[in-house]
Amino acid sequence: MKIxxxxxxxxxxxxxxxxRDALDQRLITFLLSAGLLPVPVSNVLALQTLDGEQPDDALHEWLNALAPQAIVLSxxxxxxxxxTRDLTETRLLDHARSHCLPVLGICRGMQMIAQCAGGELKPVTGHVRTRHKVSGQIIADVNSYHGFSLAACPEEFAVLARSEDGEIExxxxxxxxxEGWMWHPEREEAFAAHDVHRLKQLFDIS
Structure with missing residues (x-):
């Protein structure tokens, strides 16, 4: 199994x-269902001094010891x-970029990917605790739990799906x-086959 x-x-x-650091147990189950071995990352591993400098800290050592083969931003x-979470996820994306690792960003995770790429967020209405259809390269009926959306697609990225009201999904x-998905695949009563399949393709799991 890939770590x-x-x-x-x-x-x-x-x-x-x-x-407390916390992770929905359903996300662990979702990743296991795709043949992955998930390992949670503590947000206190990434240290930062008051002047903003990033020392050679425990997160660096943790990543070297674990040698993950992929990264999920929850x-x-x-x-x-x-x-501390923003710093941790920024460092994880830096590590993924330098090691060419696959990344999936879920909801806030997609927003973090976009922001680190120079994108901006905007408030959005009608996307909290609801469902809607998305279309484009991904066509599906998905859940929605977010109060912010991407203002525009960041450079070096392409839009895979939009909601019916035109928001980037x-x-x-x-x-x-x-990849970034604004829906939560782990929150489906039964995991959607298209989400599991797409994750396997993204993380190169046969």
Whole structure:
């Protein structure tokens, strides 16, 4: 099985004075169903000094030790909401680019991919806790849980699918094996065969 590094959301519990990394168990199950071995990434591995410098830190050592063969940026949290998560995912994308690793960004993960490529986000209505059809190179009925959308397709990417109201729902890098999906494949009652198949193709799983 291919090892895939999976980013995590950050949940804050003031009553316990705790910040926790969290990952929906259904995402682990979805990745396992595609023949992948998911390994969650802690958001405290990526250290950053007050002046913004990035030292040779534990995330670098973790990636070298794990040697993931693919990366998944999970959903949850808005971009900019949690500095440590933003830094972790930026570093994961840098690692994926330098090692030519495949990447799937789910919902916020797609937004992070776009932003790191110079794209911008915009608020969107009618896309939280609903379903809609997407069309283009991907034609499907998908779930939707996001309050932000891509303002435009970033450079070096192509649009794979749009929603009925014209919002960008999926993108793919023009030269790297990177895709972003705004829907959550793990939140389907039964995983959609087209999502599993597309993931296997993206991550080159026979």
């Amino acid at each position: 895939v590094a999976v980013s995590q959301r950050v949940d804050v519990f003031p009553e316990r004075d705790e910040s 959903g949850g949290n808005d971009v900019g909401q949690c500095r 999926a993108i793919r890098h023009l030269s790297l094996p990177w």
